[in-house]
Each structure stands twice: as structure tokens, then as C-alpha cells.
Amino acid sequence: MTDSMKPTVHSGEEHQSLRYFLSLLQPEEHLDITARREDYLLSALVEQLEQEKRFPVVELTDPDTGRRTICNTFASRDRLKRAIHHVVDVEEQADRFQELRFVENAPVQEVVVGGSEVNVLELPVYRHFEGDAGRYITSGIVIARDPETGRCNFSFHRMQLKDKNRIGISLHSRGDLWRYFNSAVSQGKDLDIAVVIGAHPAYYITGASKIPPTQDDYSWAAAYMDEHAQVTMGKTVNIPVPAFAEYVLEGKILADVSEDEGPFGEYTGYSTSRSTRNVFQVTAITHRRDPIYQDLVPGFAWEHLLLSQFTKEIILLNKLQKEIPGIKALNMPKNGCHFHAYLSMKPQAKGQARQAAMLLFGLDLYLKLIVVVDDDIDVFNEEEVFWAVATHVQAGQDVFVVPRVLCNRLDPSSVDGMSDKMCIDATSDPGEKPQRVALPAAVKARAAELLNRKENAT
Numbered sequence: 001m002t003d004s005m006k007p008t009v010h011s012g013e014e015h016q017s018l019r020y021f022l023s024l025l026q027p028e029e030h031l032d033i034t035a036r037r038e039d040y041l042l043s044a045l046v047e048q049l050e051q052e053k054r055f056p057v058v059e060l061t062d063p064d065t066g067r068r069t070i071c072n073t074f075a076s077r078d079r080l081k082r083a084i085h086h087v088v089d090v091e092e093q094a095d096r097f098q099e100l101r102f103v104e105n106a107p108v109q110e111v112v113v114g115g116s117e118v119n120v121l122e123l124p125v126y127r128h129f130e131g132d133a134g135r136y137i138t139s140g141i142v143i144a145r146d147p148e149t150g151r152c153n154f155s156f157h158r159m160q161l162k163d164k165n166r167i168g169i170s171l172h173s174r175g176d177l178w179r180y181f182n183s184a185v186s187q188g189k190d191l192d193i194a195v196v197i198g199a200h201p202a203y204y205i206t207g208a209s210k211i212p213p214t215q216d217d218y219s220w221a222a223a224y225m226d227e228h229a230q231v232t233m234g235k236t237v238n239i240p241v242p243a244f245a246e247y248v249l250e251g252k253i254l255a256d257v258s259e260d261e262g263p264f265g266e267y268t269g270y271s272t273s274r275s276t277r278n279v280f281q282v283t284a285i286t287h288r289r290d291p292i293y294q295d296l297v298p299g300f301a302w303e304h305l306l307l308s309q310f311t312k313e314i315i316l317l318n319k320l321q322k323e324i325p326g327i328k329a330l331n332m333p334k335n336g337c338h339f340h341a342y343l344s345m346k347p348q349a350k351g352q353a354r355q356a357a358m359l360l361f362g363l364d365l366y367l368k369l370i371v372v373v374d375d376d377i378d379v380f381n382e383e384e385v386f387w388a389v390a391t392h393v394q395a396g397q398d399v400f401v402v403p404r405v406l407c408n409r410l411d412p413s414s415v416d417g418m419s420d421k422m423c424i425d426a427t428s429d430p431g432e433k434p435q436r437v438a439l440p441a442a443v444k445a446r447a448a449e450l451l452n453r454k455e456n457a458t
């Protein structure tokens, strides 16, 4: 999106909203609870549900105010898949959706609070873990414009409430926002941002994605929605914001201020004070008349991990398939907290599984362990993956380690920002695969039918 683009006015439709997505959920995917805001409560609810292997959207309604808070929205692969239009190659499809549609009377600006009235401490923001430095906004999508091209970028950043108009923010993934911030600083300027809380899942999935600098992140969200993004201009910043969002916080990341931020419970399951220590000064809060506050339980919670992993799985798989024949599926399992991947493929030549693993390590610096399996192994079934390891791997020849490669510094075991990368090649060489035990399909169907009949009779 560039400044030269002419805004077009549209009446707008609610289906580009979080509330529309929530309205489509099956009743069993939704857990309604009436309770006042209480620190740690959301995290404790989600932890308990995960232990019971349940992943509903949790909605808390405050009995005094009627205000709604939701979390766990993205804790299911199936829900994430249903939330977006099927996209084969998002990078390619995004090019059709460069243009934004500007909406009049955008719901996200039904209420506008600016100047001395701004008070972020009044937002229903939760403290998540005992080690946290305070209450954190965890589901804010930060929208900023590239100071050089004007394109918009979306990314997530932990945000600690400090004062009425002051929020501590960490740009520790050192991605596009970090680059924009430093570019603004070099010109002696603050960086304007708009933080969206509560929006259509396409915005969340886009915020978790690494997008080429030549593309505007709005075009990716639009490709996932399969229609142009409907926006309105910020009230105090020159940044378009999703018209049907719940809340937007507008303001700037200050160029010349640095303050302690953290500790905070990170995706590794450990608390960390590692932070770029930036400060976000809030100039306005806009929201709907009855806004839904969206939270995302951080730490080792499934939603926190899955949102990134789901987007990586789509994008990385697509890149691998473009380069190497026979690539089938990719899973980043929860227990690997971004550091492990299982890849299935049908190698066409000896050594090709290792080539695929090296490409994957090159594409994602977080990865430390890649297990490559044959295409008849379901990478989403860990039991099958490690059965393949048990029956195909001789460590002396099928495991290789590349020492001291760039990694994510939030890994507590990393050394000087580097870690060793390990690949386990559990594929069989072409033509040398042992015979798997098998059953005739017709008898399997007959067995299922007999068991079904038995179950219905009881």
C-alpha cells in the first residue's frame, strides 16, 4: 500500500471481523464462563483445558459490566484452517489484493479516546504468569509503515502496561519492525504504529508470518480472506487499520527512550527479561461500543506456539516443494517450541532427504532438529515419526550435526546466539524399503463396521 493509492469508499461488511468468525464456531468449540477479570485466570483455564486435551475458544464475560474477553482462539489447526480461505501460494495470490477498501463510519472507531483521556490501565489486560513483570497485551498486531516504501507490516510484540499512556514493548525478533524503527531513529524520528486487538483471524495469521519486504502485509491478510481488506485511517497516525477490529491503540515507539521491560513468560516455557526495551507512547484508543478484548495466553501454551507454526508450515512447505521434488508434509510439533520439524518426502535419489533438511535449516533459523521420514509416515502422528526413527536410523550414518549456526536467542541452551543443528534422516533409500505389515482394505472396513454396530448396541 502506498500513499499514491486512491482510497475507495465502501459500505463495508461485518464478515471481516473476529465476532463473525466466532459466530461460525460449533457450540462445542466455545466455552462460556462468567467471571471477573483476575490475574492468571486465563492462563490457568487454558493450562487445565490443555491437560484435558480440550482446545475450545474460551470466552469470559464480566458479570458487572457485561464486557467479553476471549482467548485460545487459535489453539486448533482445524479452526485456523477454517478461518482462512484455502490459499495455495499466498505470496503469488497476494498480488491480486494490493488495493485497500476504505470504509466510512468504521466500527473500530465508534468510540475514540485521545489526549489526556487515554488510559490503557483500564483495558481488561491480564497478568499471565507469576514471573511476569506486570499485565501484558499479548494479542496486539502492530501495524507500521516502512519509512522508505510506505508499505504496511504486521507483527506481534509483547507489551507491558506501564502507565496511562505508556507501554513497554520488545522487538526481540529483530524483524521488519526493528528495521523500520532503526530507520526512523536514523532520521531522528519516532516510529508511528497502530496496535490492533481483536480482528479477523487472517490478520493474526499474517502477523505471525514472515512476508517478503516487496509485499504489503495487508495483501496477505486479504489473500487469506479472498477479498480486499476493508480499512479506515487511524485518527492520530497515518496508518490504515482494519475497519472491523475490536480495539486499536495508536501512538509511537519513542526514538530516544529505553526502559526495562520483562520478565515475561515466553514460548519456550521459561521466563525471560531479554528485551529490546522500547517504549510505546499511546496517543489514542479507538474501539467498538461493545468491544471484545482478545487475549492470547503466552508461554508454552498451544495457541501461542501454533499461530506461528501453522503459518510457517504453509510457507516453508510451499518453498520446499518449489525446490525439491517429492516433498509431502511438514509438522512443527508443540514439544519442539519452534525448534523441531518433521518433514515427509519420497526421496528420488540418495542424499536428497539431507538436501531438503539443509534447505529447511536455511529457511528457518529457529530450527535445531529436523526429522525426515518417508511419505507414508504421517508427520502429525509423533508415534509414527519415532517408529520410523526406530526402524530406519543408524546414528553413525543417518544423523548429521552442523555446529554453531545462528539461532533464536530465546532458546535458553543457545550459546552466543548460535546453536547446533541436527538432522535425523529416517527415510529409506530408494528401492531399499523394508516391507510394512498390511491388511486388506475391505477387511479393515468390515472390522470398523462390526465395531460401530457393537458400539451403537451398547
Ligand SMILES: Cc1cc2nc3c(=O)[nH]c(=O)nc-3n(C[C@H](O)[C@H](O)[C@H](O)COP(=O)(O)O)c2cc1C
Binding pocket: 138, 153, 154, 155, 156, 157, 158, 159, 170, 171, 172, 173, 174, 175, 176, 177, 207, 208, 209, 210, 211, 296, 304, 307, 308
Ligand atoms: C503470538 C506471538 C507473539 C510474538 N511475540 C513477539 C515479541 O514479543 N517480540 C518480537 O519481537 N516478536 C514476537 N513474535 C514474533 C513476530 O511477530 C514474528 O516473527 C513476525 O513474523 C515478525 O515478522 P516480520 O519481521 O515480517 O515483521 C511473536 C509472534 C507470535 C505469533
